[in-house]
Amino acid sequence: MLDAFRRLFQRRKTAVDVSTAPLTPDQLEAITGTIGPRTDPPQLIAACGQSVGKQRDLNEDSLLAITATLAGNTNFLPFGLYIVADGMGGHQFGEVASNAAIRTVAGSVLRKFHPYLFHLNSEVPDESLQEIMQIAVAEAQRIIQREAPGSGTTMTAALVLGQQVTIAHVGDSRAYLLHSDGRAEAITRDHSLVKRLEELGHLTPAEAEKYPHRNVLYRALGQGDILEPDIFTLPFPRNGFLMLCSDGLWGVIPEPEIVRIVQESATLQRACQALVSAANAAGGPDNISVILVQLLT
Amino acid sequence: MVNPQPTHSSHQSQPGETPLDTRRITQSLDEGNSSSRRQLPSGFILAKRYEIQEVIGVGGMGSVYRARDLHFPNIVKLVAVKEMVNLATDPEMRKAIIQNFEREANILATLNHPSIPRIYDYFSQDDRSYLVLEFISGKDLEAIINETKGFLPEEQVLAWAIQLCDVLDYLHNHNPPIIFRDMKPSNVMLNFNGDVILIDFGIAKIFQSGVKGTMIGTEGYAPPEQYRGEATPLADIYALGATLHHALTKRDPRLEPPFSFAERPIRKINPAVSAEFEAVINKTLEYKMEDRFRSAAEMKEALINVGRKTGILNRLPTAGLQSTTIKPIWTFTCEDEIRGSSTIFQGILFIGSYDNNLYALNAADGKLIWKYPTDGGIVTRPAIYQDSVYIGSGDARLHAVSIRSGKVLWTYYTKGPIHSSPRIAEGHVFFGSDDHCLYAVNLNTGRLTWNIQTSGVIRSTPFIAHERIYVGNESGDFYAFDFRGEIKWRFTAKRGITGSPIVVDQTVYFCSLDGTLYALDALHGWLVWRFRLGKSSVVTPAVSENIIITGAADGFIYAVDIQNAREVWRFRTEHQVSGSPTIYRDAVYCGSADGVLYCLECRTGRLRWKFATQGPITGTPMIYDDIVYIGSSDRNVYALFA
Numbered sequence: 001m002l003d004a005f006r007r008l009f010q011r012r013k014t015a016v017d018v019s020t021a022p023l024t025p026d027q028l029e030a031i032t033g034t035i036g037p038r039t040d041p042p043q044l045i046a047a048c049g050q051s052v053g054k055q056r057d058l059n060e061d062s063l064l065a066i067t068a069t070l071a072g073n074t075n076f077l078p079f080g081l082y083i084v085a086d087g088m089g090g091h092q093f094g095e096v097a098s099n100a101a102i103r104t105v106a107g108s109v110l111r112k113f114h115p116y117l118f119h120l121n122s123e124v125p126d127e128s129l130q131e132i133m134q135i136a137v138a139e140a141q142r143i144i145q146r147e148a149p150g151s152g153t154t155m156t157a158a159l160v161l162g163q164q165v166t167i168a169h170v171g172d173s174r175a176y177l178l179h180s181d182g183r184a185e186a187i188t189r190d191h192s193l194v195k196r197l198e199e200l201g202h203l204t205p206a207e208a209e210k211y212p213h214r215n216v217l218y219r220a221l222g223q224g225d226i227l228e229p230d231i232f233t234l235p236f237p238r239n240g241f242l243m244l245c246s247d248g249l250w251g252v253i254p255e256p257e258i259v260r261i262v263q264e265s266a267t268l269q270r271a272c273q274a275l276v277s278a279a280n281a282a283g284g285p286d287n288i289s290v291i292l293v294q295l296l297t
Numbered sequence: 298m299v300n301p302q303p304t305h306s307s308h309q310s311q312p313g314e315t316p317l318d319t320r321r322i323t324q325s326l327d328e329g330n331s332s333s334r335r336q337l338p339s340g341f342i343l344a345k346r347y348e349i350q351e352v353i354g355v356g357g358m359g360s361v362y363r364a365r366d367l368h369f370p371n372i373v374k375l376v377a378v379k380e381m382v383n384l385a386t387d388p389e390m391r392k393a394i395i396q397n398f399e400r401e402a403n404i405l406a407t408l409n410h411p412s413i414p415r416i417y418d419y420f421s422q423d424d425r426s427y428l429v430l431e432f433i434s435g436k437d438l439e440a441i442i443n444e445t446k447g448f449l450p451e452e453q454v455l456a457w458a459i460q461l462c463d464v465l466d467y468l469h470n471h472n473p474p475i476i477f478r479d480m481k482p483s484n485v486m487l488n489f490n491g492d493v494i495l496i497d498f499g500i501a502k503i504f505q506s507g508v509k510g511t512m513i514g515t516e517g518y519a520p521p522e523q524y525r526g527e528a529t530p531l532a533d534i535y536a537l538g539a540t541l542h543h544a545l546t547k548r549d550p551r552l553e554p555p556f557s558f559a560e561r562p563i564r565k566i567n568p569a570v571s572a573e574f575e576a577v578i579n580k581t582l583e584y585k586m587e588d589r590f591r592s593a594a595e596m597k598e599a600l601i602n603v604g605r606k607t608g609i610l611n612r613l614p615t616a617g618l619q620s621t622t623i624k625p626i627w628t629f630t631c632e633d634e635i636r637g638s639s640t641i642f643q644g645i646l647f648i649g650s651y652d653n654n655l656y657a658l659n660a661a662d663g664k665l666i667w668k669y670p671t672d673g674g675i676v677t678r679p680a681i682y683q684d685s686v687y688i689g690s691g692d693a694r695l696h697a698v699s700i701r702s703g704k705v706l707w708t709y710y711t712k713g714p715i716h717s718s719p720r721i722a723e724g725h726v727f728f729g730s731d732d733h734c735l736y737a738v739n740l741n742t743g744r745l746t747w748n749i750q751t752s753g754v755i756r757s758t759p760f761i762a763h764e765r766i767y768v769g770n771e772s773g774d775f776y777a778f779d780f781r782g783e784i785k786w787r788f789t790a791k792r793g794i795t796g797s798p799i800v801v802d803q804t805v806y807f808c809s810l811d812g813t814l815y816a817l818d819a820l821h822g823w824l825v826w827r828f829r830l831g832k833s834s835v836v837t838p839a840v841s842e843n844i845i846i847t848g849a850a851d852g853f854i855y856a857v858d859i860q861n862a863r864e865v866w867r868f869r870t871e872h873q874v875s876g877s878p879t880i881y882r883d884a885v886y887c888g889s890a891d892g893v894l895y896c897l898e899c900r901t902g903r904l905r906w907k908f909a910t911q912g913p914i915t916g917t918p919m920i921y922d923d924i925v926y927i928g929s930s931d932r933n934v935y936a937l938f939a
Contacts, residue, residue, distance in 0.1 A: 232860040
């Protein structure tokens with residue numbers, strides 16, 4: 001017992017940087033940045049918030065957040081799966097579709113990773129991360145068309161493995177990278193009519209804001225015969241956050257305000273609650289879902 | 298060339314008449330500058346460094362010269378020297394002119410784009426100031442418009458327009474944004490590859506939103522609001538539209554009433570232009586700012602759509618404006634085939650050959666400095682550390698050779714021929730051998746630190762990143778080792794891995810004989826994505842921004858999006874692609890077994906030029922200071938202008 005304490009103590013001592021030279025830019029950033037001292041083992045943490053909003057009776061949004069950390073002698077392994085799905089209003093069973101989307105996608109992805117994460121003789125999946133996401137989306141598409149024909153949902157899913165994020169995306173929920181310098185970078189592209197019109201130059205951003213049919217999607221999970229999700233992989237933002245949210249958040253709160261709220265909140269949980277409160281305070285016209293993810297290294 | 302812009306202090310001294318003042322200064326200098334005696338004579342050596350060759354342009358405030366940089370005595374490095382003669386007598390004005398000149402230098406120094414000339418130096422002597430810039434050999438668009446009989450081909454103008462949007466988009470998104478403010482044909486250079494380069498940043502302005510700028514710009518091309526003293530990114534877009542209108546109609550807007558483009562519909566003058574292209578140009582020339590494209594990026598998108606819809610970009614002549622065949626700067630002939638790649642260090646090119654020799658050549662003229670004989674053919678790329686060059690040979694040895702003398706320092710024996718190139722890190726040289734082992738040998742002593750037996754012959758070159766050594770073998774296993782030689786993870790492809798890996802950010806990329814380009818998580822070895830190639834591949838990929846380039850035995854060079862694994866373009870060569878690509882600036886250089894070295898545009902895969910050798914090319918081009926070095930199975934090393 002005593003030895004264990006001594007080891008602990010000694011290790012900590014060697015880890016302290018005692019240099020008195022002027023701080024390097026990296027050191028300065030470590031002090032002034034949003035991140036505290038080094039985290040051991042590196043940890044993936046996540047929090048979420050959800051609200052039906054102020055103007056709807058039914059919550060058609062669904063969200064899912066799974067965070068796992070496996071740390072030991074061999075390998076440190078953060079694993080996370082985060083999904084936001086926004087069932088389409090005006091269709092029947094929007095809530096059924098969004099619920100089916102998160103469960104089916106998560107089930108499909110976890111089945112692939114189960115042998116890798118939880119078997120003693122860890123087996124790497126045969127498929128690539130992007131193929132795994134592709135298969136999961138196709139499965140969700142099939143299930144929704146079977147269980148709730150005619151319904152549809154958006155689906156933005158982020159698979160975090162190590163320091164890579166693989167996104168699968170359909171519809172107009174969004175994934176953002178909130179960078180430490182205050183930028184909010186939307187990494188998904190809305191599959192919505194209004195965005196398309198804006199991309200084609202038929203609408204200015206100002207006109208788009210007031211466009212009456214803002215909720216019309218041209219691609220949604222459960223709709224159409226052929227579904228082509230956007231799938232891509234990128235590194236987890238350093239000292240930043242990954243945020244998934246439905247349009248009940250991003251359509252209501254301006255991006256700089258989102259960044260400000262996240263930066264000013266003491267914890268991820270409070271940030272999520274503050275974001276939901278802000279959207280409700282701004283009228284809460286739609287269901288609100290948000291997931292914030294951070295990788296502490 | 299540099300149009301002066303009064304500073305705020307001069308505004309105050311002469312309020313209200315700013316645009317006129319500006320012009321008056323220019324004119325007075327023009328008059329003073331009319332005699333040629335003030336031009337520097339050819340042969341004149343400026344600042345003990347730049348030997349003036351000839352005048353290549355005359356502007357309002359001085360001349361532009363082609364000069365040779367004498368700091369490169371062994372090669373002819375050409376630069377453009379832009380001169381500004383300061384004849385203003387008013388001290389405030391003198392200061393303003395110098396500040397303006399320095400502003401151009403400072404703007405250029407912060408920019409990095411293939412369509413913007415690089416700045417090398419600037420200095421003042423007596424009453425003259427000089428900018429030393431990248432020399433662009435080509436012609437300006439105004440000269441091309443004037444010299445072309447009939448109309449310029451639409452596809453050519455469209456291709457230029459897309460490139461111009463790209464550079465404007467770059468400037469406007471610069472931090473802080475830069476408004477070029479003088480887009481016109483005479484400020485657009487076309488080099489011999491047919492690529493666009495924007496020149497004369499004399500009045501480019503760092504944009505402060507909401508601030509009304511001074512009206513400077515070329516009449517005829519400038520938009521209405523610029524005449525009101527406003528300069529925004531939209532002004533550049535308008536002027537680009539005016540430039541394109543001029544290029545397609547050959548009607549010079551400076552000779553027409555301002556904003557009268559609508560009275561000269563493009564297709565009425567030049568019916569060969571597609572309605573789609575005309576519509577895009579018309580939108581850029583709308584009188585009201587709000588009716589135009591909102592950004593250069595948006596206009597570029599629209600232009601690309603014109604290309605897609607009409608298919609006219611496919612009519613582009615593949616080699617741009619280039620008419621002459623490429624001539625090597627020098628060639629050097631070995632005694633047998635060259636299958637490997639070269640390394641350049643301090644003006645010396647190192648390359649091995651099947652004739653068993655490692656050659657050290659003067660990179661400037663290709664003259665032999667020394668050759669070092671091994672006892673086997675060499676296909677590996679030499680590695681350099683301090684005063685030594687390291688090379689693996691078919692004689693099973695790794696050789697450490699003195700750069701100065703070309704004499705051996707030490708050799709290390711493995712139990713098989715070496716086809717894997719050495720990599721240097723942490724005081725060690727890492728390489729694989731046909732004896733299945735990966736070796737870590739101490740650089741100074743030549744003694745083994747460790748070796749690891751893998752499941753097969755190692756011909757792939759290790760890549761070192763994240764304190765890991767990545768290497769594949771002929772049994773299809775791919776390994777990540779740490780510096781102690783412990784396996785961190787392993788991945789198995791369906792067939793052998795002969796090509797070498799590269800690591801970018803968190804991902805390691807390599808090709809396999811199973812015909813797949815793999816992207817693996819570098820830290821843990823998960824498969825992130827895979828891309829099917831038409832056939833097996835021994836190529837080492839190269840990455841530029843979001844594009845990864847590789848080749849395969851089906852004869853194609855492939856470009857794949859690094860994030861979503863979608864094909865961006867593919868380019869067909871006449872035989873297997875077993876040479877690896879090198880990316881230099883915005884171009885891909887890659888050899889093929891058809892004997893040709895190809896230079897392709899990175900973003901589009903468009904052929905810029907090609908150079909035929911007499912045998913298959915299997916090595917990777919080495920590019921340094923705008924010169925490409927490549928070896929061929931025809932026994933020659935070639936040095937070519939990139």
